Amino acid sequence: MPRTTRGAVTLAEERPRTRRRRWAAGVVTVAVLGVVVAGGWIGVQRLVHAVTGEQCRVTAAGAAWDWAPDQASNAAAITAIAVKRDLPPRAASIAIATAMQESKVRNVRFGDRDSLGLFQQRPSQGWGSAEQILDPEYSTNKFYDALEKVDGYASMEIADAAQAVQRSAAGEAYAQHEGKARATASVLSGQTHAGIGCALRDPDTEGSPQDVAALLTKDFGLKGTVDGSTVRVSAPSRDLAWAVGSWAVARATDTGVVGVSTDGRTWTRSMEDAALSWSRDGDAGQREVVIRLA
Structure with missing residues (x-):
């Protein structure tokens, strides 16, 4: 293989171009640009999404927050159950912030010791069987059952209310999710x-x-x-x-x-x-x- 003056291997695309090759490259470049222009912005969007993958976006109060589709689906279930139970939107905000910290709002089959699911509930601590906890609707209802026993939760800081249910070793961590949780709960509860x-x-x-x-x-x-x-x-x-x-x-x-x-x-x-x-x-x-x- 050809080598540079420093002795490194020269890749094919690094070799000096002849006039004919430069002309061909220019034709290809013009053709590609022509396709982009002809396809317009829609073609660019499709290319971007093909690379970045599927996504969901929540927009409320002038701010936008992105979710993976499976996370958005779980957040929707969490919020819908709060609506079904006639709980204030604050309850859904607390639940979503909790799930963000505990599982990234994913129905995981693992965790600390025997912790499972959206809220990392433990069968050994009386939250239910492993099969039950891995049902998002069941685990969400169990979370709200516990939350409703917290006196004044609707007026508490989200992190404090979450910690009152979860008893986490790092209870202050729930606070970092408040903005996204509140916006998501507002949208999915129909307030926005x-x-x-x-x-x-x-x-x-x-x-x-x-x-x-x-x-x-x-x-x-x-x-x-x-x-x-x-x-x-x-x-x-x-x-x-x-x-x-x-x-x-x-x-x-x-x-x-x-x-x-x-x-x-x-x-x-x-x-x-x-x-x-x-x-x-x-x-x-x-x-x-x-x-x-x-």
Whole structure:
């Protein structure tokens, strides 16, 4: 192989270019630029998301926070159960901040000693069996059971309330997650409208509307009507409709949901930046949620 004056091996791309090779390289460069220009910003977005992967984004009070899709799905379940139990949004903020510290909001099968799940609950400490704790809905309800026994938790600092439940050796660590937890709880509880989007690849298989309706009942206690490949929900309030719509977006990575409409807005699944927000072309009413799986 050719060598430089310093004796190092020269790679092919380091060899001096002839005039013909320089001309060919210029043609290729122009062609590539032409494709980018022709494809426009959409093509750039697709390339970026193909490299960076799927993501969800929560936006509230002028700040944006990114989540991995599985984390967003778990946060949606945590928040929906707080809504179902008629708990204040503060409860969901506390629960999400706790899960961020304990498991990164992932349903992990490992932890310190026999700790498991979103909140790192221990079977040996009476939180339930390992199988039960690994059910996000079960573990979330157990967390709220304990939180409701903390006198004045709704007016406490989030870290203090979390520590009162968890009894962690590093209780002050919960405080670092407060901003993201509060924004996420606000969006997923419907207090902030149109605040979550997820850039997701197409599902491998078509989702089941029956399964989505069953999960809706499990998380929110609400009944959805299955109509072909859609699930329709009539909510008693505009905020609750937004909670359900946001939940459907956040849980799309698990359910195969491809579109959600409510309050005249629509989220459409894709890997483009447009999927990180809602468009204004929805035909669902203020208290109606239409969840599409095809």
